[in-house]
Amino acid sequence: MTTEPVHQPPTYQSTWDALIETMRLLWPTPATIGVAPDPHDQGHGDQGHGEGERARTAAGVPGGHRVVREFLVLPDRRHPRVALPVSTARVTAEALRKHSQALSLGERAVRTALSGLVRLPGVHPGLARVAPHRIRVSVPQGRSAESFEDHLAGILGHEVVVAIGVGQPRANRKPVLHALTPEGDTVAYVKVGTKEPTKVLVRDEAAALGSFWSADRPTTTLRVPRVLHHGRWRGLEVLVLAPLRPESGHWRRRTVPLSAMRELAGHFGTTESTLAQSPVWGLAQDTPDALRDADRARRFDRILAEAGARHGDTKLMLGAWHGDWTPWNMAWSGDHVLLWDFERFATGVPFGYDLTHYRLQATLRDAGEEGAGRHVRRQLATDPAHRVPTDDIVFSGNDPEAVWIAYLVELARRYTLASEPAEGAPLRARTTWLLDLLDDLVLRR
CATH class of the missing domain: 3.90.1200 (Aminoglycoside 3'-phosphotransferase; Chain: A, domain 2)
Structure with a gap:
């Protein structure tokens, strides 16, 4: 007779759990993070704050709550890469863009095609309706809730929405936010230190970039981000960076720099x-x-x-x-x-x-x-x-x-x-x- 091995859960957070935890940090109580049920995945269950919050509507929102922000999780909740705010077609299209030198031509083509596709009439509303993997942030009717988006708006001087990435499990994993205006213009990238090791990394990056620019030595080839803000919010370490992005059509090159x-x-x-x-x-x-x-x-x-x-x-x-x-x-x-x-x-x-x-x-x-x-x-x-x-x-x-x-x-x-x-x-x-x-x-x- 053989005995089935006992499954041992990982000793570290999955990417999905890290994303849910990030949402809770960015929209603290009385906000609630609701997960729309996935008919193809019975293993995750609801990711609310406790047993009392498991009785949700089909949309993953408790009764008596109003939705203040909704996200589509891509590509799916098993392998989440980014949470895109359900806002306007321009916001979604801009948040889908990525500029890393490591992108293959195929990956760049897919990103560019998706970014262009969601701008077409009717595509964005349809995507928002049919996408099965989504997270909704809600607050009780008649109550307001402080959010990290509000904090960023105070720093940047205008309303913002954020797309959220958390990365694969690792010791230095931390949320990276893409901050956009409601009209879909990129205004900043934001690093958030949530635990002491990642708080140290955020502080170190702020110090490094501050030193780079204070050296006051012009560079011929190299371009690095400027720090717009470094501070703390509700125990989180926050670094807001000016966007550093290639000029359209001139960013792809394979030579070692x-x-x-x-x-x-x-x-x-x-x-x-x-x-x-x-x-x-x-x-x-x-x-x-x-x-x-x-x-x-x-x-x-x-x-x-x-x-x-x-x-x-x-x-x-x-x-x-x-x-x-x-x-x-x-x-x-x-x-x-x-x-x-x-x-x-x-x-x-x-x-x-x-x-x-x-x-x-x-x-x-x-x-x-x-x-x-x-x-x-x-x-x-x-x-x-x-x-x-x-x-x-x-x-x-x-x-x-x-x-x-x-x-x-x-x-x-x-x-x-x-x-x-x-x-x-x-x-x-x-x-x-x-x-x-x-x-x-x-x-x-």
Whole structure:
């Protein structure tokens, strides 16, 4: 006789649950978040505040309530990517647009087609009627309720509606809001820190962008967002950014932005140091003591000791790096590079970090871990005939092997710390892969 395995629920919030929680934070009590029943999914049930709210109308709204905002969840509630406000065709069309460099031609075509389609007469009302996956925000009749949209309106000086994205499960997941006027014009993007780790990231991004603009050094290629507001609302950390978007028809380009990377690296000036004396290596040395997992701490410490023995005395040019420069955090606009998501920005790192991160993350996306491992080994091949040429404009004369190893140690530091909380569970397999790769590169080579 066989026994069926007991299903263990995930130890982290699903994307759907995170979206519902976000709605409750943005429209607090007495507002109620109602979920329209999905006839194809009996597993979720109603996502209200408690048992007393399960007796809802078919529209997911309690009796005696009026709807103040309605959202369509796309593509569906099993895999929610964005909650679009049911407002006007122009609002929906604008909220559907996306400008990341990582979009394939097919994805861009679909986004563009959908954005254009909802503007056609009759399409938007029909979509709002038939879309099965929707969330409604309601308040009791005769009562008003403070909302985050009201707070944003006070900051920006006019009424706004927001589209909401929450992303896949991860330790640094946080809501990102697309703020639009009721007429459908984009006016801001908003980061919201809901828990302490994400509040820290929002504060760090605000500080990084403030430092960038206060440096008062003009850039030739690079464009980054300006901070419109940084503050708090009902315990949330709020960062409001001016929109940074490509000019129509000129944003798609596949080249790696080497000149922009070099420009950012030197934006705050440069210093020289051995790797062992650099600020980023100091952070790595503090990591084992910060880990709760004793085995992983010992493993990280062994890797760190061997990498330091090999490259600690290597002299390197140090500057700034974005911290997460990937195709999906940027776009080309003519000859300019638009770059966002500065929450991992840091100074005192070797020139070349942004390029190594860009190439590793893009390879992981396109070829998986096996392909990314091959890519790194080609970068570090001892036979020059098999080594990938170095982009010296970005490395600025730094030893590529020392930069790659130091970067991988920094990434392992980030991953090991981020994977320990329950929300970091999705990152644990990737962390193990990265530590295995470093083992192979510095302990077994």
